[in-house]
Amino acid sequence: MRHPSKPFRQCKWSEPLICELSSDGKIGHMVPRPSEEELRAVGDPMGHIPSKLRRDGPPNLPRVSEAEVLRHFVRLSQQNFSVDTTPYPLGSCTMKYNPKFCESLASNAKLRMIHPLQDERLVQGILRILYELSRILCEITGMREASLQPSAGAHGEFAGALMIRKYHMVNGEPRGEMLIPESAHGTNFTSAAMAGFKVVRLPLDDRGCIDVEALKSALSKRTAGIMITNPNTLGIFEKDVVEICKIVHEGGGLCYYDGANLNAILSKCRPGDMGFDIAHLNLHKTFATPHGGGGPGAGPIAVSEKLRDFLPVPLIGFDGERYYLDYGVKHSIGRVRGFYGNIAVLVKAYAYILALGREGLREVSEVAVLNSNYLMRRILERGGYELPYQRSGIRMHEFVLSAKGILDSTGISALDIAKRLLDYGIHAPTIYFPPIVKEALMVEPTETESKMELDRMAEAFQRIFEEAKESPELVRGSPSNAAVSRVDEAKASHPMTMRLSWRSPPAPGAESRSPS
Amino acid sequence: MNWGRHLIPNSSPEVKASMLKYLGMDSIEELFRDIPEGIRVEGLDLPGGMSELEVMDHVGGILKRNASLEDMPIFLGGGAWFHYVPAVVDEVVSRSEFLTAYTPYQPEASQGMLQALFEYQSLICDLTEMEFSNCSLYDFSSALGEAARMAKRVTGRSKFLVPKFSNPQAMGALASYAEPAGIEVLAIERDPITGQIDLEDLKAKVAKDVAGVFVENPAYLGFFEEEAEAIGEIAKDEGALFVVGFDPISLGIVKPPGALGADIAIGEGQPLGNHVNFGGPNLGIFACNGLNLLRQMPGRIIGMTSTRDGERAFCMALQTREQHIRREGATSNICTNEALCALAAAVYLSLLGPEGLRGLCETILVRSRYCAKLLSDIEGIKAPLFEASHFKEFVVNFDRTGISLERIHEGLLGRGVHGGRPLREFPELGESALYCVTEMHSKGDVEKLARSLAEVVGGK
Numbered sequence: 001m002r003h004p005s006k007p008f009r010q011c012k013w014s015e016p017l018i019c020e021l022s023s024d025g026k027i028g029h030m031v032p033r034p035s036e037e038e039l040r041a042v043g044d045p046m047g048h049i050p051s052k053l054r055r056d057g058p059p060n061l062p063r064v065s066e067a068e069v070l071r072h073f074v075r076l077s078q079q080n081f082s083v084d085t086t087p088y089p090l091g092s093c094t095m096k097y098n099p100k101f102c103e104s105l106a107s108n109a110k111l112r113m114i115h116p117l118q119d120e121r122l123v124q125g126i127l128r129i130l131y132e133l134s135r136i137l138c139e140i141t142g143m144r145e146a147s148l149q150p151s152a153g154a155h156g157e158f159a160g161a162l163m164i165r166k167y168h169m170v171n172g173e174p175r176g177e178m179l180i181p182e183s184a185h186g187t188n189f190t191s192a193a194m195a196g197f198k199v200v201r202l203p204l205d206d207r208g209c210i211d212v213e214a215l216k217s218a219l220s221k222r223t224a225g226i227m228i229t230n231p232n233t234l235g236i237f238e239k240d241v242v243e244i245c246k247i248v249h250e251g252g253g254l255c256y257y258d259g260a261n262l263n264a265i266l267s268k269c270r271p272g273d274m275g276f277d278i279a280h281l282n283l284h285k286t287f288a289t290p291h292g293g294g295g296p297g298a299g300p301i302a303v304s305e306k307l308r309d310f311l312p313v314p315l316i317g318f319d320g321e322r323y324y325l326d327y328g329v330k331h332s333i334g335r336v337r338g339f340y341g342n343i344a345v346l347v348k349a350y351a352y353i354l355a356l357g358r359e360g361l362r363e364v365s366e367v368a369v370l371n372s373n374y375l376m377r378r379i380l381e382r383g384g385y386e387l388p389y390q391r392s393g394i395r396m397h398e399f400v401l402s403a404k405g406i407l408d409s410t411g412i413s414a415l416d417i418a419k420r421l422l423d424y425g426i427h428a429p430t431i432y433f434p435p436i437v438k439e440a441l442m443v444e445p446t447e448t449e450s451k452m453e454l455d456r457m458a459e460a461f462q463r464i465f466e467e468a469k470e471s472p473e474l475v476r477g478s479p480s481n482a483a484v485s486r487v488d489e490a491k492a493s494h495p496m497t498m499r500l501s502w503r504s505p506p507a508p509g510a511e512s513r514s515p516s
Numbered sequence: 517m518n519w520g521r522h523l524i525p526n527s528s529p530e531v532k533a534s535m536l537k538y539l540g541m542d543s544i545e546e547l548f549r550d551i552p553e554g555i556r557v558e559g560l561d562l563p564g565g566m567s568e569l570e571v572m573d574h575v576g577g578i579l580k581r582n583a584s585l586e587d588m589p590i591f592l593g594g595g596a597w598f599h600y601v602p603a604v605v606d607e608v609v610s611r612s613e614f615l616t617a618y619t620p621y622q623p624e625a626s627q628g629m630l631q632a633l634f635e636y637q638s639l640i641c642d643l644t645e646m647e648f649s650n651c652s653l654y655d656f657s658s659a660l661g662e663a664a665r666m667a668k669r670v671t672g673r674s675k676f677l678v679p680k681f682s683n684p685q686a687m688g689a690l691a692s693y694a695e696p697a698g699i700e701v702l703a704i705e706r707d708p709i710t711g712q713i714d715l716e717d718l719k720a721k722v723a724k725d726v727a728g729v730f731v732e733n734p735a736y737l738g739f740f741e742e743e744a745e746a747i748g749e750i751a752k753d754e755g756a757l758f759v760v761g762f763d764p765i766s767l768g769i770v771k772p773p774g775a776l777g778a779d780i781a782i783g784e785g786q787p788l789g790n791h792v793n794f795g796g797p798n799l800g801i802f803a804c805n806g807l808n809l810l811r812q813m814p815g816r817i818i819g820m821t822s823t824r825d826g827e828r829a830f831c832m833a834l835q836t837r838e839q840h841i842r843r844e845g846a847t848s849n850i851c852t853n854e855a856l857c858a859l860a861a862a863v864y865l866s867l868l869g870p871e872g873l874r875g876l877c878e879t880i881l882v883r884s885r886y887c888a889k890l891l892s893d894i895e896g897i898k899a900p901l902f903e904a905s906h907f908k909e910f911v912v913n914f915d916r917t918g919i920s921l922e923r924i925h926e927g928l929l930g931r932g933v934h935g936g937r938p939l940r941e942f943p944e945l946g947e948s949a950l951y952c953v954t955e956m957h958s959k960g961d962v963e964k965l966a967r968s969l970a971e972v973v974g975g976k
Contacts, residue, residue, distance in 0.1 A: 010625065014827075018635050018866050028867035029602045031875045032955050034882035042885040045878040046769065050742045050905050053733070053771045058870035060642040069866045070604050073632065073859075077611040080620075080628030084612035093618050099523060101568045103610070105575050113584035115592040116795030117937050119929065125581030126794050139561050151654040151797065152852035162692060187851050189843035194665075196696030199844045237550035267562075268548055273555040284852065288523075292609075293617040293629040294816070294855030295652070296797035335688040338595050338657035338784075339795030351575050357565025360520025367524050367532075369547045374535045394547055422625045430621070433840070450525035451535060482624040485823045489623065492819030492833040495807070499820040500648050500833060501638040 008425035011078035012483045022062035028069045079483040081427045091398045091430035091442025094263045094285035102348035116339040127323030131316040133350045141279045142272025143302035147311045148341040154187040156280030156299030161195030162333040163310040164225045164254045175224035183434045188227045208234045208389030225254035231264050233434040235395035245275025262286045264397035267362035277304045287349035298345040367447035368397040378458030384465035398444035412468035412475050414439040420478040424460040519565025589961035590934040593909045593952025596792045605789040605863045623831035630830035634818045636862035644781045645774025646803035650815035652854040653800030656784035657686040661693025662814045663780045667728030667757040669812045675726045679704045683736040711739050711902035722754045732761030738909030748777035768873030780804045789864030790857050799857035814848030880908045884953035890966035914947040917973045927972030
């Protein structure tokens with residue numbers, strides 16, 4: 001085990017922009033050319049472009065050789081923290097290890113080179129995988145039917161919110177308000193608003209859970225539904241969830257489950273049994289598909305019987321002999337994207353689930369929760385950090401600490417702590433979220449970190465607290481071992497200094513920051 | 517058997533016991549005490565777990581039941597297109613450091629992805645001649661939906677015009693995004709012979725309540741929209757935004773959206789180094805012009821800035837538009853996007869450069885023209901149906917063969933060829949299908965298609 005005091009240094013290349021590697025005459029890839037016979041048959045290719053639509057000159061793309069392109073991007077890759085190189089305890093993101101056999105399967109030409117409009121008889125393999133995956137996700141969530149179409153969690157939320165909207169419209173009783181607790185992910189508020197809802201925020205009680213009395217008073221004939229994350233973003237299981245769903249149902253509303261935190265409860269309990277009508281799953285979190293530096297993910301939605309007829313089309317059907325695309329959904333909201341979903345991601349998740357199986361998935365949530373509580377107590381052991389809400393309580397797969405006390409006594413903020421962790425070769429937790437916690441550090445170690453690594457993480461947190469007291473300048477000056485020192489984020493967004501492409505010069509009057 | 521142990525290092529009973537002991541607990545179940553008894557489950561009906569070898573065999577075996585482009589020529593396009601993916605692209609997107617990273621929330625630790633995405637945005641700006649690009653949306657269809665909503669935010673108007681014969685999938689997504697925002701989507705007529713947008717109908721429909729006019733060049737049915745620039749002027753004269761859809765590959769030789777006067781440019785970026793993968797993941801390209809529009813643009817944007825030490829660096833910019841800060845006031849809920857697909861596009865465009873992209877366009881133009889010519893030589897077949905210039909796709913009409921699309925499709929399949937997409941959603945086009953030819957279809961493939969069609973049509 002590498003002790004936190006052993007030095008770590010991220011790779012640094014000061015790599016130029018790809019356009020700065022460009023020079024005339026270079027090219028990085030040879031494309032196939034038409035034959036003489038084809039050229040004779042059809043003539044000058046440019047003759048087939050209307051003169052009004054011909055590009056004036058070649059696009060201003062870089063001219064770089066193949067090896068230079070490869071080296072450039074490999075160097076960039078080396079300036080990037082990732083699960084494969086460091087622990088990545090980013091709360092709510094479930095950055096677990098992504099098994100390589102899943103990648104290997106997804107490189108199969110029988111997946112990569114099949115077209116979504118092919119005759120169904122020629123794509124029975126992929127349709128079977130999608131069908132089986134939808135059945136598995138229904139079993140895991142305790143739901144009746146699933147759509148694999150949404151490309152990400154937020155996309156699933158949007159589809160779900162559209163379904164809730166349509167459900168009330170079809171029932172002849174349009175409802176315009178969505179209830180969302182203060183601790184919810186930011187996407188919940190936006191997804192509901194995008195689907196046309198007015199958002200009504202629910203306060204939390206002193207346990208950090210939804211305040212049931214506040215819920216009751218917020219509920220009205222206008223209430224279309226509620227969106228809940230459980231365990232919530234504090235890592236606390238909403239004990240009253242069954243009652244909450246019952247209350248909302250009695251008021252005529254529907255219940256939406258944000259599955260970002262499903263890793264905590266796999267095979268232990270299910271959204272459907274809690275009373276939810278719709279649940280989205282983040283396959284790039286719970287089911288170990290890589291997050292790709294921001295995507296692609298996949299955000300399938302599973303629903304109860306009541307909402308089956310509102311799912312996006314097509315669903316994947318099976319008639320006992322053949323698999324098919326099922327467009328027969330009575331009140332379908334239609335579609336939220338082209339084709340059927342992020343298929344390559346879905347296949348990886350399917351393979352992961354097959355490998356782990358029933359008991360393996362249960363082990364996932366049990367160890368994820370064990371790791372989380374272990375790490376939390378280890379960090380809290382020597383003080384400094386505080387655990388808001390239910391101080392002696394347990395947390396599920398993640399926990400939120402407050403560095404407010406450290407800030408007050410040393411001037412070191414959650415941001416400083418996050419940056420200093422990078423110096424120890426550990427990715428920072430999610431910070432300043434949920435907003436109800438001051439100086440929040442939201443930590444999710446996942447089940448794929450070993451006890452040794454958890455001990456090392458705890459040690460790093462504790463050392464940073466010591467450093468905050470003894471040499472705060474060191475922490476404020478961090479990171480010093482990452483590829484670059486602290487980045488000026490405000491400058492990137494200020495109208496005078498903003499540069500969003502290499503074409504755009506800084507605004508007139510702004511300091512010159514041309515590539516050098 | 518305790519499957520999955522190799523992925524869960526602390527699953528050994530000894531380690532668990534020591535960790536539980538530290539927590540002062542006897543059993544894992546104590547950690548789950550907050551879950552009410554009534555909703556706990558035991559023994560879900562799920563498969564039992566497998567070794568890696570068994571998973572590989574099992575899933576690989578199921579996938580064998582697909583017929584891929586390696587097994588037969590497939591002349592399908594219409595939203596997903598077969599293009600060659602250079603080996604360097606696959607190599608780069610397989611780099612663990614990119615593949616297994618999250619969104620670059622900590623810029624100091626994520627300069628690699630941030631710079632790559634900044635380069636992607638810049639390459640898109642150069643390719644499209646637009647001022648600003650975000651770093652990806654889900655796909656073209658959802659990008660169109662976002663464009664319509666953005667047009668409404670910018671103009672405060674609520675009608676959005678789209679040409680007839682547009683991609684039905686994109687129209688579906690557009691409806692889902694537009695309807696809750698109170699946007700009404702209206703169709704613009706096309707000339708039945710040339711397929712070109714009916715400018716008179718457009719003028720009649722563009723009014724002070726129109727937020728945006730959408731044009732795709734080349735159109736869904738493959739032909740160029742010759743009056744694209746004029747359409748943009750008509751739209752803008754009435755204060756509507758001009759939204760241009762484009763095929764990024766075509767921009768090697770085709771006038772880019774920026775030069776056509778686009779306010780917003782959207783495209784499907786899958787052809788830029790991303791495999792078809794049965795239609796996903798994709799890459800929604802989204803670019804716009806002007807600071808006023810930039811502030812309303814959905815999606816993440818990466819900016820260039822500097823470090824405390826004055827070095828060049830990159831980070832996410834303009835996050836005040838985004839959901840985690842603005843909540844219900846955000847420009848979009850998109851969060852997880854298609855960053856890795858954008859990376860693939862950046863590598864692809866860097867490899868091909870201006871010369872490679874132009875060469876590829878020429879090859880595609882020649883081969884698809886060659887294909888149309890061979891098909892139109894067959895008695896009763898009209899290819900292309902519309903009297904216009906086309907890029908890689910074109911409509912083939914079989915009306916005068918007296919043979920239904922279904923029989924033609926079966927006849928082709930029997931000869932080891934997958935034909936184009938039947939255009940049943942446009943009954944006015946008769947027995948028509950949309951064919952697509954790219955560099956992935958060899959001269960031999962195209963000739964095989966023509967030979968097979970001649971046999972099917974000739975009743976052999």
